[in-house]
Amino acid sequence: xxxxxxxxxxxxxxLAELEHLFERTIxxxxxxxxxxxxQPLTGRTLAMIFEKNSTxxxxxxxxxxxxxxGNAMFLSTRDTQLGRGEPIEDVAEVIxxxxxxxxxxxxxxxxxxxxxxxxxxPVINGLTDEYHPCQIxxxxxxxxxxxGAIRGKTVAWVGxxxxxxxxxxxxxxxxxxNFHVSTPPGYELEAARGEGFRSMHLECFKDxxxxxxxxxxVTTDVWTSMGFEDEAEERKRKFAExxxxxxxxxxAKPDALFMHCLPAHRGEEVEAAVIDGPQSIVxxxxxxxxxxxxxxxxxxxxxxxxx
Amino acid sequence: xxxEQAISAxxxxxxxxxxQVKRxxxxxxxxxxxxxxxxxxxxxxxxx
Numbered sequence: 194x195x196x197x198x199x200x201x202x203x204x205x206x207x208l209a210e211l212e213h214l215f216e217r218t219i220x221x222x223x224x225x226x227x228x229x230x231x232q233p234l235t236g237r238t239l240a241m242i243f244e245k246n247s248t249x250x251x252x253x254x255x256x257x258x259x260x261x262x263g264n265a266m267f268l269s270t271r272d273t274q275l276g277r278g279e280p281i282e283d284v285a286e287v288i289x290x291x292x293x294x295x296x297x298x299x300x301x302x303x304x305x306x307x308x309x310x311x312x313x314x315p316v317i318n319g320l321t322d323e324y325h326p327c328q329i330x331x332x333x334x335x336x337x338x339x340x341g342a343i344r345g346k347t348v349a350w351v352g353x354x355x356x357x358x359x360x361x362x363x364x365x366x367x368x369x370x371n372f373h374v375s376t377p378p379g380y381e382l383e384a385a386r387g388e389g390f391r392s393m394h395l396e397c398f399k400d401x402x403x404x405x406x407x408x409x410x411v412t413t414d415v416w417t418s419m420g421f422e423d424e425a426e427e428r429k430r431k432f433a434e435x436x437x438x439x440x441x442x443x444x445a446k447p448d449a450l451f452m453h454c455l456p457a458h459r460g461e462e463v464e465a466a467v468i469d470g471p472q473s474i475v476x477x478x479x480x481x482x483x484x485x486x487x488x489x490x491x492x493x494x495x496x497x498x499x500x
Numbered sequence: 501x502x503x504e505q506a507i508s509a510x511x512x513x514x515x516x517x518x519x520q521v522k523r524x525x526x527x528x529x530x531x532x533x534x535x536x537x538x539x540x541x542x543x544x545x546x547x548x
Contacts (some may be wrong), residue, residue, distance in 0.1 A: 290528035 198493055199309040199316045201302070203326040203363040211367065213497060215334050215490035218481070220500040225260060225484070232262025233495060237293040239265045241319070242273060244299040245419050249455065250319045250327070253482040254296055261487055266292065275304050285311035294494060300420065316488075322356060323421060328454045329360040330489065331481040333368060336410055338481070339450060339474055349373040349408035349445065350433050351401045352462050353428075354382040355418045357454055365394035372396070375404035377431045378390035401435050408445040411450040413437050413462045429461065438464040442472060451480050 199205060206214070219339075224231050239258045241251065251267065258265040273288075275281050275297075279306060288295060289312040297305050298319035310490040318326055336343050347370065350358050354376045362382070365372035374382055375398040382397065398404035405411055416432040417425045442451065451473045459465040491499060492496055539546055 287527040291531045 197309075197313060197315045199312075200326060200489060200493065201305050201309055201316065201318045202324050203329055203360050204367060205326075208367050210492070211330070211333075213242035214485065214492060215337065216486045216490060216500055217498060218484045219338075221311065221487045221491070222338065222481075224333060231260075233491065233498075234258065234261040234293075237261075237263040237494060238291075239263060239294045239296060240268060240288055240292040241265055241492070242268045242275065242288075242295065242297045242299070243319075244270055244275060244297075245320065247298055249479055249482055250296075250298055253486055254319070257483050257490065258486040261490065263490075264294075275299060275308065279384050281307045282311040283309070286313075289313040290296065294490060295437040317489065317493070320356065322418075324360050324363075325356045325454070326360055326363075327482065327486055327489070328357055328365050329471070331485045332361075332412070332452055332454070333364055334475060334485050335437070335452070335478045335481045336450065339477070340409070340448070344369045345371075346409040347371040347373060347407065348410045349375070349405045350412055351375050351404060351437055351441070352413040352432060353380055353415055353416055353418065357414050361412070362392070362395060366392055370373060370394065371482075373398060373404040373408060375399065375401040375435065377435060379431070402444055405437075405441050406444045408449055410450050410452060411437060411442060411445050414454055415456070415458055423458055432462070436460075436462060436464060437467055439466050442467055442470075450474050455479055 195237075203211075221231065239254065241254055243251065255265040255267070273279075273284060275284060285308040285423050292314065294315050294317070295308070295312060296317040296319045298321075299305060300322050302318075302321040302323040305318045305321055306315060318324060320327070333343060336346075336392075340346075347363065348361060350361055350373065354374060358374065359382070362372055364370075372395050374395065376382070378399075399484060413435075416428045421428070437451070442449065449472060451467055451470070453463060453468060455475060457463055457468055457475070459468060467473060
């Protein structure tokens with residue numbers, strides 16, 4: 194269907210395209226901070242389809258679209274239920290004839306893939322069970338913003354091998370950095386989801402302390418992602434040794450950073466002293482969702498814009 | 501011309517002049533006809 198570009202996985206974009214997005218992010222962030230209006234998307238509409246709850250994704254996309262001069266339309270499961278009642282393909286045909294861009298937060302990756310296959314306009318994956326490319330776009334940008342090139346550096350992931358972890362693995366291959374993963378037994382990266390499972394960029398560790406040793410960036414996420422709430426108590430027991438605390442952070446490089454895509458559960462996956470400490474850049478990371486997604490929407494609707 | 505005829509005419513004009521509607525997808529034309537309707541209700545007759 195059509196020739197629209199989509200952003201369904203991080204690897205849908207080349208390194209050169211992602212670097213272009215980062216250049217535009219720097220420009221758009223500076224403009225916003227200086228109060229210089231830039232509204233190239235006037236008259237354009239973004240449909241945001243949410244089948245899972247969200248704070249950062251809704252606010253960042255809605256504010257971002259407004260700042261670029263366009264409008265964002267929020268559709269919850271009360272308004273549309275993809276694949277339940279009306280086929281996804283039909284919903285995609287109809288919605289994409291009425292708006293200019295679609296962002297979807299849903300369950301299976303397959304849903305956004307099917308939607309995109311029948312969409313006349315670009316589709317953005319705003320989180321699925323398998324991938325969270327918008328988050329990693331912001332995370333990689335944030336690291337580079339703080340420390341310079343990420344190539345050759347080591348990113349350590351401690352905890353659940355979820356959608357964010359899967360997408361970090363894609364980033365490791367694209368940006369050429371080392372990705373250390375430590376998960377409890379039974380929660381390892383799935384070969385099927387973690388493309389590049391046999392990649393030279395990936396190293397898996399049983400001991401989280403070994404994974405974090407000499408890392409440039411330590412990151413984690415909640416132990417119980419959306420959709421797994423009934424496993425919460427069991428996970429708290431199994432993940433207890435995988436909390437990122439000050440002792441663990443001391444094993445990383447002295448200038449190592451800490452990231453968390455939020456929301457965070459202090460005392461579970463991360464100790465308050467770490468997430469609220471000097472190595473944490475979680476607020477910069479959250480803010481950069483706004484700026485990187487503005488660059489993404491600009492690129493999908495206008496193509497390459499020179500800074 | 502009563503209201504209904506006027507709205508109908510406005511919708512036709514909007515559809516013809518836009519050059520965007522090549523396939524007569526009824527879902528898509530909901531968008532365009534309703535834009536013409538809102539324009540008429542708020543601004544009255546607008547010459548194309």
